[in-house]
Amino acid sequence: MTTDSNKVARTRVLTGITTTGTPHLGNYVGAIRPTVQASLNPATQGFYFLADYHALIKCDEPARIQRSTLEIAASWIAAGLDPERVMFYRQSDIPEIPELTWFLTCVTGKGVLNRAHAYKASVDKNNAAGNDPDADVSAGLFMYPVLMGADILMFKAHKVPVGRDQIQHIEMARDMASSFNHLYGEHLVLPEAVVEESVALLPGLDGRKMSKSYDNTIPLFSSSAQLKKLISGIVTDSRAPGVAKDTEGSALFQIYQAFASAQETTTLAKAYADGIGWGDAKQILFERIDREVAPMRAQYEELINNPAKVDAILLKGAAKARELATPLIKELRHAVGLRSLASHGDAQVSAKASRVAVPSFKQYREKDGQFYFKLVDPQGTVLLQSLGFNSPKDAGLAIAQLQQVDAKAMTDLGTQIGLGEGVKLAEVAAALEALRTELAEKAKAKG
Numbered sequence: 001m002t003t004d005s006n007k008v009a010r011t012r013v014l015t016g017i018t019t020t021g022t023p024h025l026g027n028y029v030g031a032i033r034p035t036v037q038a039s040l041n042p043a044t045q046g047f048y049f050l051a052d053y054h055a056l057i058k059c060d061e062p063a064r065i066q067r068s069t070l071e072i073a074a075s076w077i078a079a080g081l082d083p084e085r086v087m088f089y090r091q092s093d094i095p096e097i098p099e100l101t102w103f104l105t106c107v108t109g110k111g112v113l114n115r116a117h118a119y120k121a122s123v124d125k126n127n128a129a130g131n132d133p134d135a136d137v138s139a140g141l142f143m144y145p146v147l148m149g150a151d152i153l154m155f156k157a158h159k160v161p162v163g164r165d166q167i168q169h170i171e172m173a174r175d176m177a178s179s180f181n182h183l184y185g186e187h188l189v190l191p192e193a194v195v196e197e198s199v200a201l202l203p204g205l206d207g208r209k210m211s212k213s214y215d216n217t218i219p220l221f222s223s224s225a226q227l228k229k230l231i232s233g234i235v236t237d238s239r240a241p242g243v244a245k246d247t248e249g250s251a252l253f254q255i256y257q258a259f260a261s262a263q264e265t266t267t268l269a270k271a272y273a274d275g276i277g278w279g280d281a282k283q284i285l286f287e288r289i290d291r292e293v294a295p296m297r298a299q300y301e302e303l304i305n306n307p308a309k310v311d312a313i314l315l316k317g318a319a320k321a322r323e324l325a326t327p328l329i330k331e332l333r334h335a336v337g338l339r340s341l342a343s344h345g346d347a348q349v350s351a352k353a354s355r356v357a358v359p360s361f362k363q364y365r366e367k368d369g370q371f372y373f374k375l376v377d378p379q380g381t382v383l384l385q386s387l388g389f390n391s392p393k394d395a396g397l398a399i400a401q402l403q404q405v406d407a408k409a410m411t412d413l414g415t416q417i418g419l420g421e422g423v424k425l426a427e428v429a430a431a432l433e434a435l436r437t438e439l440a441e442k443a444k445a446k447g
């Protein structure tokens, strides 16, 4: 096997980091460290980018966007991300992304965006305050999921590691890809969210989750002296030295645990039970974190002091990424009809003609959090509607099963996989037959 075909087979893992803040220990433990680790897996190809277009939705301070971009890029590299090995780029260096955003905008239902959590939260807040529902909501916030869909679909990502709050966005990206493919042919890959359950959620200085919005963070790269000072400010209870301490609910202990080995953690737990003083415990925590961060600090400082060097790294990454983005956007432009007036585009016309003739399955998610599908005929009539499934995978499995059955087996299966009442089995059978023929023809044409 050649290196090239190895590349093709690799799973593409993609994630974006919004450039509005300074990386803190919570970002390091929850995202940077595990991602750098995962980027070493030879079976995957990593795409990591600075989501600076997304940053504009939340932040109107140009200097902060610029500074944050520099700090985040320098942090990731200092923490071991190898820009030669992965795709590491700045979103705004890829002009194909806003172009794809528009294509996706045109295949995304406005109603779908109305249901996006972040937008809905703003509307709910306005309603509660008796304001206009859309007060202070920019169209940028409303379009956030589409821009994110473009980030993902642009590079045909298979897996997207995200926090729980982002799962809905990945599902929307899937829907955008399948709508686009349905209309224009199989161009886009349907991505999957990966939620890392085991990653530690780090408490901040006040014991709540470490987060910029709580102003309780410890920057990943402060000087040793600053780090020590900040750690001395972590909340503790008022128990005196000599009195046994609880590890449970101790922010200091939880932070320590995120850096220490199991053995080190056991040792500190014992020291808690033996009544270690808070000052000593903080010293131990400081030393442990500093031991991990110190070796990276020099490179971080070097990059921060040479922003042109970081620019060059990011531009090189963007050039590499655009080797994929440029041909894809060219293909998509052609597919949607933005193409030379002299080109015939016959293939597309016939793809469209055959599309009109066959029914299709549509998968979607409802407000109840369940996953559904329906079978829709070419005129848009719903032939059947599933009940809810717990995961998109289960729904997909049911569709796959359904595609196998003939009319006779249908009734049994119908009950088994949760078809609603009033399904016209004959019509469904005919639709499935048409689908099967289409698939067989496609396979023949391909191979």
Ligand code: TRP
Pocket (backbone or CB within 6 Å): 014, 015, 016, 017, 018, 051, 054, 147, 148, 151, 152, 160, 161, 162, 166
């Ligand atoms: N919305 C993500 C966040 O706030 C950042 C992001 C932008 C992203 N585009 C992305 C994450 C694409 C994954 C894939 O965390």
